[in-house]
Amino acid sequence: MIISPEKNNNLLSTIMEFSYAEYGSALEMLAASKKTTNPKLKIGYIRHALDEYRHTQLLHKILNNQIKNGIGKFENKFRFSPKNVISKGYIDKNGFLVEKFKLKNFVEFVYSNEFLAKQSFEYLSKRISDTNSLNTIKDIIKEEDGHADDSLTVMNDIMKDENVHHGMAKKFYLTKFSEAQLKVAFTREKFKNRMRTFYFKNLKFLGHIFDPILNFLINIFGKIVNLISIPNDKDENLMSSKNPNSVV
Amino acid sequence: MYYLGISAYYHDSSVALIDDKGEILDFKKEEWHSRVKGDKSFPRLALEEIISNFDLNEKNIKFITFYERPVRAWITILKHSVKNNPIANDLTRNFFKNAFNSSMRFQMDLSKYLNLNKIKILYADHHLSHTLSTYYYYRDTPSLSLVIDGYGDKYCSSIHLIKSNKEIINLWNSEYPNSLGLFYSAITDYLGFEINEGEYKMMGLASYGEPVHFKKLSKTIKFENDKLEIDTDYYDYVRRIDRSYSELIPKLFDLQPRNSNETLILGTDTFKKYADVATSAQKVLEDLLQKIFEYAFKKTSIKKFLLSGGVAMNSVAVKKIGELPFVDTLNVPPSPGDSGAAIGAALYGYLKDDEKIINKSNEIINKNFYPGKLISDESFFDLVLEKISDNTNSLKETSKLIIENEIVATCYGNIETGPRALGHRSLICNAHNEKLISKLSTEVKKRNLFRPTAPVILEEFANDYFEINNSIINCYYHMSTVATPKEKFKNSIKGVVHADNTSRVQICNKEQLLGKILTFLKNDKIYLIANTSFNISSDPMVYSKEDAYLAMERMGIKYLLTEKGLYKKK
Numbered sequence: 001m002i003i004s005p006e007k008n009n010n011l012l013s014t015i016m017e018f019s020y021a022e023y024g025s026a027l028e029m030l031a032a033s034k035k036t037t038n039p040k041l042k043i044g045y046i047r048h049a050l051d052e053y054r055h056t057q058l059l060h061k062i063l064n065n066q067i068k069n070g071i072g073k074f075e076n077k078f079r080f081s082p083k084n085v086i087s088k089g090y091i092d093k094n095g096f097l098v099e100k101f102k103l104k105n106f107v108e109f110v111y112s113n114e115f116l117a118k119q120s121f122e123y124l125s126k127r128i129s130d131t132n133s134l135n136t137i138k139d140i141i142k143e144e145d146g147h148a149d150d151s152l153t154v155m156n157d158i159m160k161d162e163n164v165h166h167g168m169a170k171k172f173y174l175t176k177f178s179e180a181q182l183k184v185a186f187t188r189e190k191f192k193n194r195m196r197t198f199y200f201k202n203l204k205f206l207g208h209i210f211d212p213i214l215n216f217l218i219n220i221f222g223k224i225v226n227l228i229s230i231p232n233d234k235d236e237n238l239m240s241s242k243n244p245n246s247v248v
Numbered sequence: 249m250y251y252l253g254i255s256a257y258y259h260d261s262s263v264a265l266i267d268d269k270g271e272i273l274d275f276k277k278e279e280w281h282s283r284v285k286g287d288k289s290f291p292r293l294a295l296e297e298i299i300s301n302f303d304l305n306e307k308n309i310k311f312i313t314f315y316e317r318p319v320r321a322w323i324t325i326l327k328h329s330v331k332n333n334p335i336a337n338d339l340t341r342n343f344f345k346n347a348f349n350s351s352m353r354f355q356m357d358l359s360k361y362l363n364l365n366k367i368k369i370l371y372a373d374h375h376l377s378h379t380l381s382t383y384y385y386y387r388d389t390p391s392l393s394l395v396i397d398g399y400g401d402k403y404c405s406s407i408h409l410i411k412s413n414k415e416i417i418n419l420w421n422s423e424y425p426n427s428l429g430l431f432y433s434a435i436t437d438y439l440g441f442e443i444n445e446g447e448y449k450m451m452g453l454a455s456y457g458e459p460v461h462f463k464k465l466s467k468t469i470k471f472e473n474d475k476l477e478i479d480t481d482y483y484d485y486v487r488r489i490d491r492s493y494s495e496l497i498p499k500l501f502d503l504q505p506r507n508s509n510e511t512l513i514l515g516t517d518t519f520k521k522y523a524d525v526a527t528s529a530q531k532v533l534e535d536l537l538q539k540i541f542e543y544a545f546k547k548t549s550i551k552k553f554l555l556s557g558g559v560a561m562n563s564v565a566v567k568k569i570g571e572l573p574f575v576d577t578l579n580v581p582p583s584p585g586d587s588g589a590a591i592g593a594a595l596y597g598y599l600k601d602d603e604k605i606i607n608k609s610n611e612i613i614n615k616n617f618y619p620g621k622l623i624s625d626e627s628f629f630d631l632v633l634e635k636i637s638d639n640t641n642s643l644k645e646t647s648k649l650i651i652e653n654e655i656v657a658t659c660y661g662n663i664e665t666g667p668r669a670l671g672h673r674s675l676i677c678n679a680h681n682e683k684l685i686s687k688l689s690t691e692v693k694k695r696n697l698f699r700p701t702a703p704v705i706l707e708e709f710a711n712d713y714f715e716i717n718n719s720i721i722n723c724y725y726h727m728s729t730v731a732t733p734k735e736k737f738k739n740s741i742k743g744v745v746h747a748d749n750t751s752r753v754q755i756c757n758k759e760q761l762l763g764k765i766l767t768f769l770k771n772d773k774i775y776l777i778a779n780t781s782f783n784i785s786s787d788p789m790v791y792s793k794e795d796a797y798l799a800m801e802r803m804g805i806k807y808l809l810t811e812k813g814l815y816k817k818k
Contacts, residue, residue: 082284095292
């Protein structure tokens with residue numbers, strides 16, 4: 001997910017989200033490296049992962065710089081916790097992209113998202129005032145641009161590989177990266193990202209609608225739950241006294 | 249037939265596989281695959297790998313056991329929250345909302361990978377899974393198993409009397425929210441460290457302070473009239489999801505909670521103040537643990553103890569308990585936390601299978617620290633690393649590098665079961681070189697300066713260098729406790745001695761990887777290696793060869809030892 005920082009008032013939260021997004025990308029690239037048997041590609045993915053890990057750390061430095069410069073106060077939510085990369089949806093607990101997508105679609109996805117990431121970093125740079133942090137972001141932007149280009153190179157390598165194994169290269173080069181094809185992929189990813197941003201931005205609003213319903217349900221369910229007594233198993237033989245099929 | 253055990257949804261998901269002789273064949277943590285430290289998701293990647301490596305299917309799996317009873321676990325907290333908090337409370341709402349993401353969805357997740365119409369699913373009590381995970385390694389009976397953790401289904405601490413394979417009596421429990429584990433985590437949170445991750449850091453920090461808050465803090469959690477009771481006015485884990493301590497805790501210490509982005513600088517006033525809090529909390533934990541052990545002994549007169557649950561990872565407390573006069577033996581499993589409970593769950597399934605039993609065995613210790621089938625491809629190393637020695641000579645060459653004061657990473661064979669690196673996923677160097685160890689800890693691993701680095705020593709020299717307590721002898725083999733170094737050698741191993749004058753020493757035999765390297769090194773009068781896990785702080789331990797290369801690059805490591813040889817970065 002890439003957030004558009006120009007529309008987000010909380011700069012520190014935005015930087016934190018960026019760091020989770022970069023961390024998620026690092027994990028995706030590492031997963032991709034494990035999936036491929038092509039040594040060159042493997043190293044390529046690992047190098048990409050290295051950059052994303054480094055970006056995560058740089059973003060934490062930028063966050064600290066902002067706090068030092070008096071832009072917002074530190075809160076617990078700015079404590080980086082790797083597990084949040086899953087709960088925030090940057091990594092799908094049901095599978096890495098490389099598991100869910102065909103290689104071609106995976107590279108398309110990476111290309112589009114690196115491009116979007118670059119755009120988002122450009123927005124972010126407009127809101128950062130200290131020179132050090134700004135230079136760091138500029139360096140990240142350059143690298144994200146490189147990653148988008150790398151994706152094209154990787155795509156080339158994959159298809160060369162396919163040529164060797166499946167004699168598909170000719171077919172590939174005929175259809176390879178027509179501007180239209182990449183444009184479609186790019187627009188699709190952009191739309192998906194906008195939808196995600198829209199959802200997260202409106203979580204608070206959704207809470208106003210659903211929390212009263214939830215409170216009502218808890219009220220009823222709570223009364224039922226309070227009637228349930230979980231039996232005490234003191235002095236019992238735990239190996240034989242309980243039904244091993246029971247979830248209670 | 250095979251028996252699977254699964255632990256998931258709370259923290260550190262894992263899968264264990266036991267065969268029809270009751271032996272562990274494999275154990276995998278999800279975080280090793282997903283690379284998300286403490287990953288609590290359903291362990292799909294771990295399970296997929298085990299299914300693939302052992303050709304598991306509905307015909308050869310007898311039972312799959314989940315490590316807790318999901319509905320009981322969910323209802324216990326919800327019931328407490330509904331009863332004690334206003335309805336609109338965050339914890340209640342969050343718990344209710346996330347019911348679908350809790351362990352209650354276990355069967356649904358599992359069904360994506362195996363045909364459950366033909367496999368029987370069992371559920372073991374959470375604390376029984378812990379007890380069995382310890383019993384798997386230490387089978388002397390009768391013994392007392394103490395399980396002390398944050399929270400399992402209904403209970404936070406238990407005392408079990410193990411009479412035999414089929415008879416484990418539940419003698420005592422403390423129910424939620426009266427939890428020693430959650431108390432320690434709440435102070436960890438207050439000190440600005442992450443819960444379920446920062447407890448090690450707090451224990452390290454505790455060596456630098458004085459227990460000045462001990463009396464005040466011990467009023468908030470006590471063991472009286474055979475009951476462990478916590479004053480929940482001081483602890484918000486019963487009502488909030490964003491914080492574990494209440495406003496009363498900063499007032500109690502007259503100190504604001506630490507922001508995690510503020511570096512703790514050794515020698516400063518701030519450092520000392522937070523270290524005092526850590527020391528006080530550590531002392532409260534040790535004091536309460538001692539009381540629970542005393543109670544268990546008084547009740548049964550049994551002197552053989554097992555300890556598991558997250559609190560059993562507190563190696564300093566394990567040493568103190570091992571010194572109690574009534575403790576003949578105290579054993580901790582290599583993986584005492586929730587991930588290791590998958591082993592206990594698998595064993596529960598095995599023991600539930602008609603007449604299956606496990607025999608007493610003295611050889612079990614040291615044998616099953618690295619279970620699993622090794623399937624590994626490192627051919628891509630050719631592009632980036634230079635092989636400087638093949639596997640016939642690699643250990644001798646590694647010892648030469650250690651003599652030359654180099655740091656060597658290992659990604660050798662199967663990974664360790666527990667949280668401590670015992671040589672297979674380690675960063676090792678000469679333990680007699682203090683500067684090198686400091687570089688390893690802070691520059692390479694990017695850890696705080698106050699965290700200790702552990703030494704490894706051969707069995708034959710352990711007693712020369714350290715005060716070894718025989719009642720906890722097995723714990724030294726997987727770094728589950730600490731030992732005091734002997735005065736005459738202390739100066740020569742300063743880098744691996746912590747501020748409290750202890751070392752989390754690992755004893756190894758000559759058959760283990762580090763034992764083999766130490767055997768070469770002793771000719772050059774190097775008797776100890778410094779050993780720390782091969783990972784950057786906040787990352788899981790390196791698992792695959794890809795992880796190893798990536799970590800080498802991130803940490804600036806030059807040398808890597810694998811089962812196929814010794815490599816140098818090109």
